Amino acid sequence: MTENESKHWLLRPRTIRLLWIGFTVVLALLVLADMFIHPHTLFGVDGTFGFYAWYGLLTCAAMVLFAKALGLLLKRPDTYYDD
Amino acid sequence: MTISAFPPGALLILGAMLLPFGGPRTRTALMLGLPLATLWVVWNLPDGASATIAVFNYELILVRSDALGRLFAIIFSLMAFAGFLFALRQRSTLELVAAMTYAGGAVGVALAGDFVTLFVFWEIMALASSTIVFSAGGRQSTKVAMRYFQVHMAGGALLLSGILVHVTAGGSITFDSVDTNTLGGALILAGVLLNAAAPPVSAWLPDAYPEASYSGMVFLSAFTTKAAVYALIRGFPGTEILIWIGLFMIFYGIIYALLENDMRRILAYSIVNQVGFMVVGVGIGTEMALNGAAAHAFAHIIYKALLLMSAGAVLYQTGKRKCTDLGGLFQSMPVTTVCGIIGALSISSFPWTSGFVSKSMINDAAGHEHLAFTWFLLMAASAGVFLHAGIKFPWFVFFQKDSGLRSPDPPWNMRFAMIFFAALCIGLGIWPQPLYMLLPFPVAYEPYTAAHVVNMLQLLMFSGLAFFLMLPLMRRTLTITLDVDWIYRRLAPIIVRRCAAITLELNARARHTMLQIHSEVAKLTRNWYGENSKLGGVQTVGSTIAIALFVFAIILLWDLFTA
Structure with a gap:
């Protein structure tokens, strides 16, 4: 094996x-x-081709990067509060 | 004072006191039987007020049954049943007694018809939930429990002062919607929001809950925040500021969970995130939004308990809680893994799970009201939930690297509890009608349109793509992330210690100065009156009289000149 x-x-x-x-x-x-469904748009852009795909990808990338940046500022060793 | 009926919550609270006395069989019967009995009583409650008590000039309504209250009382009872099934092997009797009292308090809140009854059950919950944290044992959990208790006592004080102001200003004691433009209404709202883990005091939740035992956190996740959501739906529908508070909670939960390493702290942050969706729903305030908030609370209690059961099972079997120590457990814990994944899909509102049929109502309500900004943020947040809870939790706990841990699945009672709730997650997702029938307003909502399913799948799958593409950025580190609780855990102690040091220093200096003055005075006195001084020495009666007369003469002369 x-x-x-x-x-x-x-x-x-x-x-x-x-x-x-x-x-x-x-x-x-x-x-x-997306080509086969009837998009019911509320705000215009949300009815365009592949909107949910790129919106999901980009917002998630933004959230990860934002968390990373905030982490630089606020991360501490996990023993920080131990006495 | 007459009691015409019995509040169902009291069934659990009084029953809790029997738990320490029975043998193992009796205890098991009570732990499973009492929640089921409560569920049965709640399910069959007729509409309207019952169990009224006249106290002074007020009529307290211990039980007021309508669709909204019943929905929450039903899910609280159901949650108690599954929670106790999971906790059957819990050795801490204190935790079990506290958990049952806690569940009873939650049922009591959901059915309370007036502010006084609401407050009493509210405080029972605060005390019982603190006891759950405390019962985990050890110095650490005592300190955490005290912090948790103090925060909730402050919240209770806000709520009580709000109720007093509201009632003395001529407001009704009946618990109905309250005007937030009055001082009383604003204080009540603040007290309720504190329990919902709203900003700026969200930190109490991820601070305290993960320190509870493997079963304790399952109970904690369900009751306090959702009782607060119930109180918001009842008391503050359509209060616009709640939209902003809710949106903040949603993104706070996502960002902090992304940075977190402890598996149960990830889930704690995601409680704040999910409650945020409900708070937004209450803020939108249309019938559809309120239905969505209520339905989401119902679904959330089930899938969040399921997620925490799977995390609890991992903790129970391995004794480990950090993502850096875990991984690869899918090989030896298949039931826990599958149930954890079902919970993770539900929280992400994946189609054919309960989260899909409930959260979509809130998102669509924002769309229907043309709240563009809110809607786009809710969509981003829906993708973000998949990121931080839907994939991150199962990935780092059950997959990622192989930690070498080969613990088996937990005992049967814990497996059954997980399978029961996993089945409910999928069952409600496929047949949402029973849930929709329990909602406070009539439902004309069809979640399963082709467009909706495809849109949601796109959003979630591409969120998943983002997760795996950015995996190197998400490497787990042995860190925590500072939060507002830093103010009372670090800053305040530093200030208090500094003030204490200054006070001590001042005290020491003052004593020193006083002592010096004393010794100076003593020296002067000795010089004047001491044995070798003019006025000192052995005094005769004569000389004493002479001195007295001399002083007397001076006083008389003084008087003469100043007259």
Whole structure:
């Protein structure tokens, strides 16, 4: 048994590569699905093609970066309050 | 004073006192039976007021049953049942007694018809929840419990003073919507918001809850904040400032959870985040928004308890709570992993879970009212929930690196409790009608349109993409993030210590100066009256009389000249 096979099947590099491929396909299909639904727009931009996809991606990236910046200022060792 | 009926919350509160006395079997029967009995009583409550007591000139309504109160009383009872199923093996009798009292207090709040009854049950909850934190044992939890207790006593004081001002200004004692433009109304709102973990005092929640035991935090997550949401829906629908407070809570929860390393503190921050959605719903205040807030509270109690049960199971089995120590547990704890993932999907309002059918009502209500700014922020926040709780929690606890831990799934009672709530998360997501029928207003809402499902899936999946693309930025570190509680945990002690030091120094100097003055006076006296002085020495009666006469003469002369 090689080292790879002793790993849980979910952790093998092959599985992880397949998962990434599957994930990418799902993402592409979800964006394409926009062409087949009737967008009911409330504010204009939210009815445009692929709005929820880029909006989700960009706002999440913004939140991670903002958290990172705030962390520089407010992070302390987790023993900070111990006496 | 007459009692015409029995408040259902008292069933749990009185029943809690029996817990220390029975054997293991009796105790198990009580722990599971009492919440179910309460659920049955609450479910069958007829509409209207009952159990009224006349006290002085006021009529207290211990039980007022309507759709809104019943919804919360039902979910509180159901939560108590699942929580006690999970906690059957908890060895601390103190925690179990406190948890049952706590649940009873929450049911009492949900059915309280007047402000006095509300306040009494409110304070029972504060005391019982502090006891849960305290019962975890150790010096650390005693200190945390004291901090938690003090914050809630302050909140209780705000609430009580608000009620007193409200009633003495001629307001009704009945608990209905309150005008926030009056002093009484504003104080009541402040007291309620404190329990909802609203800014600027959100920090008490992530400070205290994660210090409770593996089962204690499951109870804590459910009652205090959701009883506050209930009080907001009842007392302050459509109060615009709540939209802004809620939005702040939503993003505060996300950002702090992203920075957190302790798995249960991540979930604690996400409680603040989820309650934020409900507070926004109350602030919007339309029937759809209030329905959404109530439905989201109902769904939230279930999936948040489920998430904390899975975290509690990990803590119970491994004794570890930091993401840096965990990982790879999916291999040995499959039930806990699957249940944790279902809870994580529900909190992210993934389609076919309970969060989808409840949170969407709040988001859509903002859209219907054309609150563009609020709507865009709520959408970003929905993506952010998936980021901080939906993926981050299961990823770092059950997957990521292999920590080498191979603990098995927890005992049957904990597995059953998790499976029960996981089934409810999916059941309510697929068949939302039973939940919709319990809501305070008629529901004309269809969550499952093709557009809605595709939109939400896009939002969540691309949020997931952002998570995995930015994974290097999210590496866990052994850190905490400073919060407002720094003021009372660090700054205030420093100021107090400094003031104490200054006071001590002043005291020492003053004593020194006084002593010097004393010794100077003593020296003078000795010089004048001492053994070798003119006036001193052995005094005869004659000389004493002479001195007295001399003084007398001076006084007389003084008098003469000044007359």
